Amino acid sequence: MNLSATALRFDPALPWWAIAALAGLALLVAGFALWRGLRGWAWRGLAGLAAALALAGPALELGSRAGLSDIVILLDDRSASQSLPGRAGQTDAALEALETQIAALPGTELRRVTLGDDDDGTLLATALSRAIAAEPEARLAGVIALTDGRLHDPAMLPAAAPAPIHTLLTGQPQDWDRRLVIEEAPAFGLIDQEVSIRLRVEDQGAVPDDVQGRSANLRISIDGEEEQVFAVPPGLSLEMPLRLAHAGQNTVQIGFDAPASEAGPPELTDRNNAAAISINGVRDRLRVLLVSGEPHAGERTWRNLLKSDAAVDLIHFTILRPPDKSDGVPVDELALIAFPTRELFLERIDDFDLIIFDRYSVRGILPPDYYMNIARYVREGGAILVAAGPELASVESLSLSPLGPILPARPTGRVVDEPFRPQLSDDGRRHPVTTALPGAPADGAGNEAGAGDGWGRWLRMVEVTPDAQAQVVMTGVDDRPLLLLDRVGEGRVALLASDQVWLWGRGFEGGGPQLELLRRIAHWSMKEPELEEEALLADVSDGLQVRLTRRTMQPDAGPVAITRPDGTVEEVPLAEDGPGRFTGDWTAPEPGLYRLQDGDLRRVLALGPAAPREFEQTVASGEALAPLAEASGGAVLNLSEGVPDLRVVPEGRRAHGQGVAGDWIAITSRDAATVTGLERRPLLPGWAWLGLVAGLILAGWLAEGRRGSGGGGGSPMPDAPGRA
CATH class of the missing domain: 2.60.40.10 (Immunoglobulins)
Incomplete structure (x- = not known):
């Protein structure tokens, strides 16, 4: 600690304008005396200025200063890429050696900053900038970063630094890695249409000769299904076509096995040899064929439901004049559209996602081969929905056609004309098509007329006997099956054994969730993932x-x-x-x-990513940190060549070099200090100022008095008038 003058301060006894006026008056008097030729003019002026200075109250401000230690920041990168083989040991050895050397330096403090993992990767530049900003610039002597140099926030690096910044890189010169790079992947894709993923296999580092240029066996699968294998040469961008099989999320897995090398070490990691891409499968348009066997009160229920969905392409035919109808009207005079049976049920049937038979009767419009083709369409992944009325119990029933074997129930021939309230079965409370339907009746609610809870009643249903594998999700009169769902091969079949659902839409006795139920049935038939029961x-x-x-x-x-x-x-x-x-x-x-x-x-x-960002690039590199090291006078060195010696050099001198024992790095001595106390002392005490002013005035008086004395050198007095 030492004491030194830090500044000259003033404590004026009068306002500054008064002091300035006094100084001006002193100069004016001195100037007048000079003009009159008086010898004491200079002493008079100095006396006036000394008086003005005394009134200004000059004082010396003395400060007590204490020297401060220099600060060295040691940044320790412990991100995931630093856990690769050998790097943790290199980092630990370098930390121990540097901490020992820093502790041996007098007047030097160590600030250690540990950098961990982040969702956005290695934010080394952010940590470095914050560490530098947290320390006084006048005390920062140097920064040493132990890292592999792979950072993901280069924009946060400062352009310069007040002290040398050194980077000590982990890793080995022979390190190499092969990784999978997804260049472009779609977020959405159309079902049953190709989507493309652009990718490449990239080699980094010192790739061994026996691996250089060798193709990778790339495996691709969707949702863990059967893999496809392709040979992909490294460094070449390829478009890989895929076909999405279902709606909703499709997880695409892509990966390859790590290549083995006999001429060099294995690759650093296989964590970046795979990737997972989620592609949401959507339908371009849902193509639905609705065939109404005859006009009836509920015919427009299906049409309105399907037309209200903008994603549905609907083709609707109503059979107004079946072949067995004889009314005597010539065919060429009928303004009716011919039913294109061959085109719809043979040539274009596979274009449809769902076929709905609404109160359809077998009246000879479709030959048996057409029904067999419909059954084939269902077994291969298609879907049909049968909304049945009394015709299902007649001799014109679809169950008696070649389509009958794929239906989930067989009619008994009885039509029950009795009001009932639809109920959910035990399976119906579990199945996504019917679970949590709005206003569902409570357990045990009866079907009797006037029952007050649950949905409105229907007035008619067809009695059917369900197949063993069919799921009965709704029941009617006396718990008879009302809505049945079944899977046939790869396809779906639904049977609604009543044509009275339209009563809900009309609000009869409070109505019910007509549109929601029919929407769920239709979308379950089309294999929408959110309605899968398993x-x-x-x-x-x-x-x-x-x-x-x-x-x-x-x-x-x-x-x-x-x-x-x-x-x-x-x-x-x-x-x-x-x-x-x-x-x-x-x-x-x-x-x-x-x-x-x-x-x-x-x-x-x-x-997250199948290969975290930390493993996208794994070969150590000082490329990102080199400009900052050069601008600050620091160095980028490899720890594989040993831990460098640490020195102290004056500010402005070179901070790295190579000696006899190897490389060395340096910190700069800053000689920073802080003021611990202040003391103010008057420049002169009051009596001294008074004596100074008085002395100057006396000097002026004496100088003027000498002019009038009789001593030599003076001018003779003028002659006095004589007496007579």
Whole structure:
């Protein structure tokens, strides 16, 4: 600690204008004396100025200063890429050596900053800028970063720094890696139409000769199904065509096995050899064929439902004049459109997503081969919905046609003309088509007339006997089957054994969810994922938080087996969360690809990128940090060549170099200090100012007095008048 003058301060006894006026008066008097030729003019002026200065109150401000230590920032990169083989050991050894050297330097403090993982990658530039900004610029002697140089926020790097910034790179010169790069992938794709993913396989680092240029066997699968294998040469961008099979999320897995090398070390990591892409499958247009067997009160129910959906292309035919009708009108005088049976049911049938038979009777319009082709269409993935009236119980029933074997029930021949209130069966409370329908009647609500809860009543239904594999989701009179759903081959069949659903739309006795029920039936028939009765769903929230949902017609479900990216398997139990619905919460340990399985149901879940950003580029490089190191006078060195010596150099001198023992880096000595106290002392005490002013006045008086004395050198006095 030392004491030194830091500034000259003033404590005026009068306003500054008065002091200035006094100084001006002193100069005026001195000037007048000079004009009159008086010898004491200079002393008079100095006396006046000294008086003005004394009134200004000059004082010396003395400060006590204490020296401050220099600060060195040591940035320790512990992001995921630093966990690659050998890098953690290099970092630990360098940290120990540098901390020992810094501790041996007198007047030097160490600030250690540890950088971890972030969702956006390695934010080294942000951490570096914050660490520098947190320290006083006058004390910062240097920054040393232990990293692989792979940062993901280069825009945050400062253009310059007040002290040398050194980068010590981990890794080895022979490091190399091969990675998968997804250049472009669509977020949406049309079902049954090709979508393209553009990708390439890229080599980085010192690739061994026996791996250089070798093609990678690229495996591609959708939702964990059968893989396709392609040979892809490195460095070449390719368009890979895919075809989405279903609506909703389609998870595309792409990956290749790490190439083995006999001439060099293995690649750094295989975490970037795979990728997962979620593509949402959508239908371009839902193509529906509606065939009404005859005009009736509920015919427009289906038409209005389907026409209200902008995504539906509807073709609707109503059979107004069946072949057995004889009214004597010549055919060439009928203003009716001929039913294009061959085109619709043979040539173009596969273009439709759903065929609806609304009160259709077998009257010879379609020959048996056409019905057989419809059955083939269903078994190969098509869907039909039969909304039946009394004709189903007659000799013109569809069940007696070649289409009968794929229907989920057989009519008994009885039509029940009795009011009833539709009810949900046990299966209906579980099935997504009917579960949670608005206004569903409570358990045990009766069908009797006037029952007050639930939906409005219907007035007629056809008695049917369901097949063993069919699902009865709604019942009518005396719990007889009303709505039945079934799977046939790859397709779907639904049977509504009543033509009275239109009463709900008219609000009869309070009505019911007519449009919602018919919409669900139609979309289930077209295999919409949200209406699948057997499904395994996963909703991701808050990064790695997953809500597992299992929909099933069984009384229990789970646990769900989850295969992690490293191959280990864990089980997550599920708890019932409503009829046919079981849920469980699970937190993934890290981003990556996870495979979920419950029985025959499988699902692939991508949490974050399959290859985290930390593993996109893994070969160490100082390219991003080199400009900052050069601008600040620092260096970029490889730890594979050893930990450099640490020196202290004066500010402005070179901060790195190579000595006999190897490379060295330096910090700059800043010699910073702080003021610990202040003391103000008058320039002169009051009596001294008084003596100074008085002395100057006396000097002026004496100078003028000498002029009038009789001593030599003076001018003779003028002659006095003589006396006579």
